[in-house]
Amino acid sequence: MIEIRLFASLREGREKVYKLEEAFSNGEEILDYFQIKSEDVAIFLINGMHSNLKNPIKDEDVIAIFPPIGGG
Amino acid sequence: MKSAYKGKLARINLSTREIKVEELDLELAKKFIGGRGLGTKILYDEGVAKVEPLSPDNKLLFMTGPMTAAKVPTSGRYMVVTKAPLNNMIASSNSGGKWGAFLKNAGWDGLIVEGKADTLVYLHIEDDKIEILPAEAYKGMRSEELDDRLKEVHPGSSVLNIGPSGENLSLMAAVMNDKDRAAGRGGVGAVMGSKNLKAIVVNATAKYADAFDEKKLQEANLECLKKIKANPVTSEGLPTYGTAILVNIINNVGSLPTKNWQEAYFEEADKFSGESMNDEILTKQSFCHRCPIGCGRVVNLDGKDVGGPEYEPLWAYGSNCGVIDLKVISECNRLCNEYGLDAISVPCTIASAMELYQRGYITEEECEGVPLVWGSTEAIIEWTKRIGEKRTELGKLMAEGSYRLCEHYGHPEYSMSVKKQEMPAYDARGIQGIGITYATSNRGGCHVRGYLISPEILGFPEQLDRTSVEGKAKWAMIFQDLTAVIDSMGMCLFTSFALGAPEYASLLNAATGTEYDAAQLLEVGERIYNIERLFNKEAGMKPEDDKLPKRLIEEPISEGPSKGMTSQIKVTLPDYYKARGWVDAFPTEETLERLGLK
Numbered sequence: 001m002i003e004i005r006l007f008a009s010l011r012e013g014r015e016k017v018y019k020l021e022e023a024f025s026n027g028e029e030i031l032d033y034f035q036i037k038s039e040d041v042a043i044f045l046i047n048g049m050h051s052n053l054k055n056p057i058k059d060e061d062v063i064a065i066f067p068p069i070g071g072g
Numbered sequence: 073m074k075s076a077y078k079g080k081l082a083r084i085n086l087s088t089r090e091i092k093v094e095e096l097d098l099e100l101a102k103k104f105i106g107g108r109g110l111g112t113k114i115l116y117d118e119g120v121a122k123v124e125p126l127s128p129d130n131k132l133l134f135m136t137g138p139m140t141a142a143k144v145p146t147s148g149r150y151m152v153v154t155k156a157p158l159n160n161m162i163a164s165s166n167s168g169g170k171w172g173a174f175l176k177n178a179g180w181d182g183l184i185v186e187g188k189a190d191t192l193v194y195l196h197i198e199d200d201k202i203e204i205l206p207a208e209a210y211k212g213m214r215s216e217e218l219d220d221r222l223k224e225v226h227p228g229s230s231v232l233n234i235g236p237s238g239e240n241l242s243l244m245a246a247v248m249n250d251k252d253r254a255a256g257r258g259g260v261g262a263v264m265g266s267k268n269l270k271a272i273v274v275n276a277t278a279k280y281a282d283a284f285d286e287k288k289l290q291e292a293n294l295e296c297l298k299k300i301k302a303n304p305v306t307s308e309g310l311p312t313y314g315t316a317i318l319v320n321i322i323n324n325v326g327s328l329p330t331k332n333w334q335e336a337y338f339e340e341a342d343k344f345s346g347e348s349m350n351d352e353i354l355t356k357q358s359f360c361h362r363c364p365i366g367c368g369r370v371v372n373l374d375g376k377d378v379g380g381p382e383y384e385p386l387w388a389y390g391s392n393c394g395v396i397d398l399k400v401i402s403e404c405n406r407l408c409n410e411y412g413l414d415a416i417s418v419p420c421t422i423a424s425a426m427e428l429y430q431r432g433y434i435t436e437e438e439c440e441g442v443p444l445v446w447g448s449t450e451a452i453i454e455w456t457k458r459i460g461e462k463r464t465e466l467g468k469l470m471a472e473g474s475y476r477l478c479e480h481y482g483h484p485e486y487s488m489s490v491k492k493q494e495m496p497a498y499d500a501r502g503i504q505g506i507g508i509t510y511a512t513s514n515r516g517g518c519h520v521r522g523y524l525i526s527p528e529i530l531g532f533p534e535q536l537d538r539t540s541v542e543g544k545a546k547w548a549m550i551f552q553d554l555t556a557v558i559d560s561m562g563m564c565l566f567t568s569f570a571l572g573a574p575e576y577a578s579l580l581n582a583a584t585g586t587e588y589d590a591a592q593l594l595e596v597g598e599r600i601y602n603i604e605r606l607f608n609k610e611a612g613m614k615p616e617d618d619k620l621p622k623r624l625i626e627e628p629i630s631e632g633p634s635k636g637m638t639s640q641i642k643v644t645l646p647d648y649y650k651a652r653g654w655v656d657a658f659p660t661e662e663t664l665e666r667l668g669l670k
Contacts, residue, residue, distance in 0.1 A: 007320050008313060008347060016342065042304065042531065048326045048633020050535060062633075064324040068304025069317040069530065 002057065005064045010036060027053035030063060042068040076138040076281045076583035077101060078181045082202055084195065086267050087128060087187030091202050096181050102586060103668065105560035106137035106181065108164040109600035111153030112607055114184065115162070121610030125157035125259070126241060126266040128188035134175065134232070134272065135183075137562025138584050141176035141281040141361070144293050145300055146564035148173045148361025155611065156258035157266075158243045158417075158473055159492040159516050162607045163258030166520070166559055168360035169250035174230040176562075177276035185267060192239075194271040196226060199278075207270040212236050214410040216378075219251045222273050232272045235412025238265035240462050242471040244417040248409060252379025253360070256414040257493060258515055259473075281583075288582035296567070296575055300364055303570035305532065310367040310566065311357055315383035316346030318497070319390070325529060325538065326633030327502030329495075330391040331446055332423040333488045333623055336499040337632025338391035344398045349380065352398060365566055371402055381405035381415070384519075387497035388419035393426060394446035404456050411460030417473055420494035422455050424474040424486050425466070433481040438466045491516035491617050500624050500641070502634035503528050505536065505544040508644045509552065511618050514604035520565060522552035532569050541640045545647035553597030560600055599667045602659050606669065615657035618645065 004018040014034065024030050027044050031037070031053065043066040044051055057063065083092045104110040111133045115121070123129040133153040140147055150172030156163030175183070178199050194207040210218055219231045230250060238245040238261030245261030246254045283289040300306045309317055322328045323341040330338045342348060349369065355377050358368030369380030381389075381402050389401040408415040422444070428434040429444035436443060442454040458467030469477055474487040474494055488495050493516025500507030509522035519525065524547060528538040536547070554573055558565055561580060573590035580586055580593065588596070624639040649655065653663035664670045 005320075005324065007324075008309070008317060011347065016347075042309075043321060043529075045324055045633075048324060050325075050529075050531075050538070064320075066321055067309070069309035069313065069321060 002059065003062045004030060005062070006034075007064065007066045008069060009067050010040070010065055024057050026055060026057055027051065027063070030057070036065070040067050042066055073284070073585070074282045075284050075585060076142045077106070078176065078179050078281070080180060081182045081184060082180055083184040083186065084202065084204070085187045086185065086189040086193065086204070086269060089204055101138070103596070104600060104603070105557065105580070105596060107135045107149070107151045107560040107562050108153065108166070108556060109560035109596070109603070111135040111151055111164060111182065112162055112600065112604050115153060115155070116603055116607045116610070120155050121607045123155060125155045125160060125263060128267070130155050130263055130266070132185040132260070132263050132267060133182060134185070136172050136176040136181055137560055139579060140562030141173040142283060142583050143280050143289065144362070144563065144579055144583075145296055146360065146363045146365070146567050147562060148363065149562045149564055150175065151559060152247050152255040152260045154260055154263045156260070156515065157262045158257075158259040160611050161258075161491055161515055161613060162604045162611070163260050163515055164559070165247065165255035165257050165260045167247070167249055167253050167255040168564060169230070169253035170361045171230040171232045171249035171253075171274065172562065173361040174274040174276045176281055177278040178274050179278070183272070185269065188266065189268040192268050192270050194222070194269065194273060196273045198275040210270050212239065215248045215412060216251050216410060218271065222271060226273045226275055229273045229275045233412070234261045234264045234270060235410060235460075237411040237413045237460050237471070238262055239270070240471075241265050242413065242459065242462065243473050243476075244414040244421070244459070244471065246408075246412050246414050248412045252409045254409065254415070257417065257518070261412050283583045284585035285582045289579070292575070292578040292582050296571055296579065297364060299570045299575065300567060305530065305569040306365050306566065310365050313346035313350060314357070314367045314369045314380070316349050316369065316381070316386055318383040319345040319386055320347065321529065322498060323391070324633065325502060326629065326635065327499035328387065328391050329488070329497065329499045331394050332392060332427040332486065333499065334427065335631055336502055336629040336634055340396045341391055343396040344386050344390040344401050348398055353402060354380065360564065363564065367566060373399060373402055373406065378406050379409055384497050385415040385419060388416055388423070389452050392423045393419060393452050395449060395452055396447070397449050400449040400453060404452050407453070407456045407460060413456075413460055416496055417494045418456060418459055419452065420488060421459070421470050421474040421477060422452060424478055424488065425455070425470055426451070427486050428478065428481050428483065433483060434466065440464050440466070485622050488621050488623070489517050490620060493517045498525055499629065499634070500620060500639045501629050501637045503538045504541050504640055504644065505538070505547055507620055507624065507639045507641050508544055508548040508648050511620050511641055511645060512548070512552075512648060514601070514608055521555055522548050523555070523565070524548060524551055526569065533572070539637065541644050545644050545651045548648055549651045550594065552601055553594050555597070556600040557593055557597040595667070599669065602663065602667055602669055605659060609658055613657075618657045
C-alpha cells in the first residue's frame, strides 16, 4: 500500500489523501493515474525527500505532490 | 538631474522639537543604496552602536529605498532601522503596505527620529510640512481604531503606529502600518514607544517617484512584470494561497518545528494550512503598493474581515504550540496586529513557556488560571493578551521574549533563538542551508535575511538537496547579499522568486543613474552585510553569538520524514566565514579594504 497526499490546486476534484494497493513504479505512473500534468507539479516528495518522476517507488512509501507554491 | 531619490532626509529631535531638513549624501546613497543599507551606515557613523536602545540616545530611522514609490512592481517597501532592544544588535525591520510609498511621495528619502518627547506625540507629514502633534487622546489605542481615528483627522493619509505594546516597551513590540502590516522584529516598536512617539501620519500629493531615465525604467519595469507573471510562485502560488501554502510543504519534508522544536512533524498541520484557510475563512487576497502578486490575506473572523495570518504565525501559534484551530490562530495573529507585537516572537515565547511548564519549571500557580498546556486555544489567546497588556507577573516576563524568560528559570537552552531573536518556521536540522542564515543573520534568528528555503525546498533558482552541506555556505552568502540589495532598494523580497541581480541592476540604474552590472550590485549587498556586522561588533557582539541552539545540534529530529537529522552548522559555519572573508565572525582588514569600509 502506498499513501499519496495531494495539496493546493491538485485537490480540486480529488481527495486530500489516497491509500492505494495498486503498485506504481514511479511518479510518472502516479501522475498518469490521477490525470495530473507534469507541468502542474512543482514538488514531488517520496518519504519527505525531493525526487524526480522517474525515481522508483516501493511499498509503504508516502508520496506528497505540490503544484507551484510560494514562500515567506 | 532627475532621480528616484528625493535628495532629502528629515531629522526630527523629539526632545527639542527641532526639525531639520538634511540633504541626502548621494555618494553615500550610491554605496549603500537606501533603506536597510543607508540606514545602517547612518547609525554606524553616528555612534548609535554604543547607545542604550530604549534611551533617548537611540535613533529611529524610517528609510525608503530609491525604488519606493517608483513605477515598478512592489515599490511600497520601507525599513525601520535602529538599535534593537531585544538583543542590542542592528534592527532593520521591513514592512510593506502603502506607508513607505506615501513617505517617498511626500518628498522624503527617510526620517531620522532622535530624543524623546516629554508627552505622547505623533507626527503629521504633508509633503514638505512636518508637524509634531499631541497624541494623549490616542494613548493605549490599538492599531485598527487608531488608524481609523487618525484618518478622520487626516483624510487620505497612510498611518504608521505603535499599539499598546510599543507604549509599554515590550521587547517584542512592532511598528505597524496600514492596520495590519508590520515592521515586526527586534522590538523596534519599543524604541518608538520609548520616544513617546505614537504614530506617523503621511499625506502626499505626488503619485509616484521620478526616474533618472524614464524610458529605460519603463522598459525594465515591463520586463520584470513579464517575469513575475511567468513565474508560478509569484503568479499562481502566492496569489492563491499566500505564504500559508508552506504549512503542508514544510511539514511533509519533516521540518515543521513542533512544540517548541521538540519535534519537527505535526500530524494535523493541514488544519491550519493555506488550503484550509481557503476552504474555511479566506475572503480575498490583499495587495501592497504597486504589487502584482497579492500574497496578503483577508480573512473573516466572527463576521468581520481582518488581515489574515502569514505562514510564520500559523506555524508559531499552530504546531509550535501544538494548536490546530485555524480560527483561534488567526485571532491571535489579529491580536498581535492590534497590540503591535511581533507575530513570530510572541507565539515562540509562549511555546518556550509551554515547554518550561511541561518540564515543571513554571508552576500552575504562576499560570494564574490559564495553564500553559500544549494545544490549548485558551492559552494562546490569553497569553497573547497578557503579553500585550503586560498583565500578570509571568505575562510581564514573557513580554521580554523567550530568551529572558528561559534564562529567568535557569534554562536559556529552551529559548529557540539566535542572538535572542526567535527562529522562524523551518527546522534547521532538516534543512541545512537555512541553519547557516539563522546563525549568521545580523539581527538574530530570521528567515528573510537569506531565504535558502527557496532553493532547498521550492527549487528556485534550482533544486538543492536540503540534507547536504555541499556549497551551502556560498549560496547563503549570495542570498544574503542580494537580499540586502532588495531591502535597500525598497522593493519586496518576493520579487526574487522571479527576478535576479541583473533585473534589479537594470531597475536601479534606470531609476538613479548608477551603472551597475549584476556582480557589482551584489558587491554593494556584500558591503551592506558587512556594515551591519561592524555595527554589531561595535555594539558588543561576540564570535560565539553566531550559533544555533544546542537542541538543533545535539537532539536529532525524533519523528517524521527527517527523523534522525541534526544541523551540521559546525561544518558549514567555517565554510561560510571563508566565503565571506571573515575570521572569528568578523570581516578581516583585507575584506573591509576591498569593500571600502576601512
